[in-house]
Amino acid sequence: MSLHSSHPAVVRRNTPPPLIRAFRGERPEVTPVWFMRQAGRSLPEYRELRVGTDMLDACLTPELASEITLQPVRRHGVDAGIFFSDIVIPVRLAGVGVQIVPGRGPVLEHAVRSAADVANLPPLDPAALDPIREAVALTVAQLGDTPLIGFAGAPYTLASYLVEGGPSKEQLITRSMMHSDPDSWAALLTWCAEITGAFLAAQIEAGASAGQLFDSWAGSLSVADYTERVAPYSSLALEPVRALDVPLVHFGVGTGPLLPAMHAVGVDVMGVDWRVPLDDASRRLGGEVPLQGNIDPALLTAPWSVLEPHVRDVLDRGRAAPAHVVNLGHGVPPDTDPTVLTRIVEFVHSYE
Amino acid sequence: MSLHSSHPAVVRRNTPPPLIRAFRGERPEVTPVWFMRQAGRSLPEYRELRVGTDMLDACLTPELASEITLQPVRRHGVDAGIFFSDIVIPVRLAGVGVQIVPGRGPVLEHAVRSAADVANLPPLDPAALDPIREAVALTVAQLGDTPLIGFAGAPYTLASYLVEGGPSKEQLITRSMMHSDPDSWAALLTWCAEITGAFLAAQIEAGASAGQLFDSWAGSLSVADYTERVAPYSSLALEPVRALDVPLVHFGVGTGPLLPAMHAVGVDVMGVDWRVPLDDASRRLGGEVPLQGNIDPALLTAPWSVLEPHVRDVLDRGRAAPAHVVNLGHGVPPDTDPTVLTRIVEFVHSYE
Numbered sequence: 001m002s003l004h005s006s007h008p009a010v011v012r013r014n015t016p017p018p019l020i021r022a023f024r025g026e027r028p029e030v031t032p033v034w035f036m037r038q039a040g041r042s043l044p045e046y047r048e049l050r051v052g053t054d055m056l057d058a059c060l061t062p063e064l065a066s067e068i069t070l071q072p073v074r075r076h077g078v079d080a081g082i083f084f085s086d087i088v089i090p091v092r093l094a095g096v097g098v099q100i101v102p103g104r105g106p107v108l109e110h111a112v113r114s115a116a117d118v119a120n121l122p123p124l125d126p127a128a129l130d131p132i133r134e135a136v137a138l139t140v141a142q143l144g145d146t147p148l149i150g151f152a153g154a155p156y157t158l159a160s161y162l163v164e165g166g167p168s169k170e171q172l173i174t175r176s177m178m179h180s181d182p183d184s185w186a187a188l189l190t191w192c193a194e195i196t197g198a199f200l201a202a203q204i205e206a207g208a209s210a211g212q213l214f215d216s217w218a219g220s221l222s223v224a225d226y227t228e229r230v231a232p233y234s235s236l237a238l239e240p241v242r243a244l245d246v247p248l249v250h251f252g253v254g255t256g257p258l259l260p261a262m263h264a265v266g267v268d269v270m271g272v273d274w275r276v277p278l279d280d281a282s283r284r285l286g287g288e289v290p291l292q293g294n295i296d297p298a299l300l301t302a303p304w305s306v307l308e309p310h311v312r313d314v315l316d317r318g319r320a321a322p323a324h325v326v327n328l329g330h331g332v333p334p335d336t337d338p339t340v341l342t343r344i345v346e347f348v349h350s351y352e
Numbered sequence: 353m354s355l356h357s358s359h360p361a362v363v364r365r366n367t368p369p370p371l372i373r374a375f376r377g378e379r380p381e382v383t384p385v386w387f388m389r390q391a392g393r394s395l396p397e398y399r400e401l402r403v404g405t406d407m408l409d410a411c412l413t414p415e416l417a418s419e420i421t422l423q424p425v426r427r428h429g430v431d432a433g434i435f436f437s438d439i440v441i442p443v444r445l446a447g448v449g450v451q452i453v454p455g456r457g458p459v460l461e462h463a464v465r466s467a468a469d470v471a472n473l474p475p476l477d478p479a480a481l482d483p484i485r486e487a488v489a490l491t492v493a494q495l496g497d498t499p500l501i502g503f504a505g506a507p508y509t510l511a512s513y514l515v516e517g518g519p520s521k522e523q524l525i526t527r528s529m530m531h532s533d534p535d536s537w538a539a540l541l542t543w544c545a546e547i548t549g550a551f552l553a554a555q556i557e558a559g560a561s562a563g564q565l566f567d568s569w570a571g572s573l574s575v576a577d578y579t580e581r582v583a584p585y586s587s588l589a590l591e592p593v594r595a596l597d598v599p600l601v602h603f604g605v606g607t608g609p610l611l612p613a614m615h616a617v618g619v620d621v622m623g624v625d626w627r628v629p630l631d632d633a634s635r636r637l638g639g640e641v642p643l644q645g646n647i648d649p650a651l652l653t654a655p656w657s658v659l660e661p662h663v664r665d666v667l668d669r670g671r672a673a674p675a676h677v678v679n680l681g682h683g684v685p686p687d688t689d690p691t692v693l694t695r696i697v698e699f700v701h702s703y704e
Contacts, residue, residue: 170649170650170682171650172649172650172653172685173650173653174650175648175650175651176650176651176652176653176654178650179650179651179654179658179662180651180653180654180655180658219606220627221627222626222627222628222629222648223627224629254571254606256608256609257608257609257627257628274574275572275573275574275609276574276609277574277576296527296574297522297524298522298523298524298525298526298527298528298530298531299527299528299531299532300528301524301525301528301532302528302531302532303532306531306532310531330522333524
């Protein structure tokens with residue numbers, strides 16, 4: 001299948017692709033669909049390509065990152081590529097020791113907990129982002145009319161890996177630092193905002209048509225902590241991309257109560273996890289925000305007779321929002337049968 | 353320090369202890385306080401006692417379980433003991449292979465996923481609960497006027513361990529089964545409700561003055577899934593204890609959106625995690641439900657100058673509810689300095 005056979009509409013020049021139109025609040029002919037973590041372990045062609053290559057090395061090898069980004073677009077006919085990377089890539093590019101431990105996640109050489117630790121964080125040399133720019137340019141050249149979404153972690157989630165030293169259940173040390181040492185917290189979150197903002201801006205400048213900020217762990221925060229101690233830095237991270245005039249999406253898990261506050265950092269589209277029905281999410285956002293989501297990843301292993309009505313329900317509730325891009329309510333689980341994802345794309349594209 | 357020196361009020365006969373009065377919706381002279389996981393790894397006397405004894409074996413040795421339950425009451429002067437046990441104890445007592453793997457949690461010998469797996473789950477012989485009854489009786493005898501809270505896991509959380517085979521981040525396999533195989537789901541949740549209900553009833557019949565149902569993972573569910581596919585079994589689990597006329601508390605993590613549905617299963621008190629301010633939680637519950645919570649466990653490592661205003665804020669917001677029992681918003685983290693907990697108890701008891 002060619003990359004765009006399913007979207008004759010987008011071949012017309014000057015009309016933005018369906019994804020971008022939906023992100024802008026329009027209702028294109030078909031509802032666009034893509035999947036968080038569509039590029040990755042659920043695809044045999046990805047697992048084959050990754051053999052013998054470390055995760056962060058793969059992200060920093062332009063040909064590899066580009067090919068991995070393209071794989072799910074080719075296979076599923078989704079309406080967007082999402083740049084294959086990792087939220088700690090800008091941390092690594094700034095020269096901080098971090099690796100991805102398989103089955104565990106990002107692990108730091110040294111946790112960042114004291115004022116001195118924070119002061120020692122090195123600046124990110126803009127030239128260090130060259131492999132990212134190169135990978136994006138390679139990808140965009142091959143995607144044709146299919147848009148590429150740029151990818152970055154939000155400062156809080158990034159900071160939580162730095163402070164905890166790795167993945168954690170409830171970000172206890174991070175949240176303690178947030179209250180106990182507000183000066184170090186401000187300095188750390190500012191550093192995170194600067195590097196992750198530069199990372200996202202580099203992708204957009206190199207040709208990405210949209211950007212998504214992932215604040216995966218924001219759901220561990222009260223609305224007050226999020227609003228007062230986190231949101232300003234997410235807003236700061238988006239500063240360098242705002243001038244680039246591409247639609248921005250914001251997503252976190254377990255963030256139902258945070259949806260309005262996460263929207264207020266200055267994004268166009270809110271991603272919604274599987275817990276909150278889209279009509280409910282739209283109500284919480286005043287009925288004025290395009291939504292992305294929110295098929296329950298747990299149902300990807302259910303029979304089609306169970307999954308189909310669920311996808312239909314997601315589409316129907318999505319009509320409550322001004323515009324809707326179908327996605328999962330979280331990333332594709334690694335053991336997902338990829339043919340199920342392809343079937344969802346076909347179903348969504350044929351749904352009226 | 354004797355067990356009750358700090359509560360002269362409760363020595364008067366016929367007046368229930370402050371905890372029970374608060375659970376019943378009254379405002380006793382001092383605000384009662386206890387901590388989830390107060391019995392356990394934060395205490396050096398616990399770690400000493402546990403050396404060489406497996407977790408579930410400790411739970412099933414009456415003298416040990418009783419002594420561990422008493423340790424934090426003696427040390428901190430809290431207003432309640434919480435029975436030291438584990439939510440998988442009734443699973444083990446029914447004869448299902450399960451152990452607690454240190455640093456990981458409950459791990460099943462065989463995951464329960466098919467209709468046949470569920471059909472093979474053995475009934476729980478009431479006599480198997482004798483070590484629990486004995487431990488509770490021993491404990492209550494030593495607690496005097498300090499009430500003991502019985503402890504049990506809710507059917508959904510229990511089932512998630514059985515289905516996943518161990519701890520999991522988002523209960524994907526469990527939630528898939530819930531939708532894909534509703535008959536097995538109903539049978540499994542009914543089994544879980546029966547064994548966990550019998551476990552809690554045994555504790556109350558043996559002398560516990562209240563009961564708390566822990567639905568730790570309910571926060572991974574949408575309100576619809578919780579209400580339709582989980583709540584009826586939590587209600588069923590409480591069936592045998594309802595007749596015993598003790599106050600019942602219900603708690604889960606990340607369950608802000610579920611508070612009304614969790615209250616509706618038929619409990620007296622709602623436990624609230626650290627994410628939702630108590631005045632907000634009380635509003636969601638119509639202003640009529642006694643609340644328990646919700647000091648942020650992350651702040652237990654903060655300086656007292658940061659922790660104290662937080663505890664004060666929790667107490668002040670708790671006034672929005674008809675009654676308030678102070679607790680953490682989740683369990684005591686294992687590395688907590690126990691002197692901080694004692695200081696919180698003293699502060700809460702002296703707060704006016």
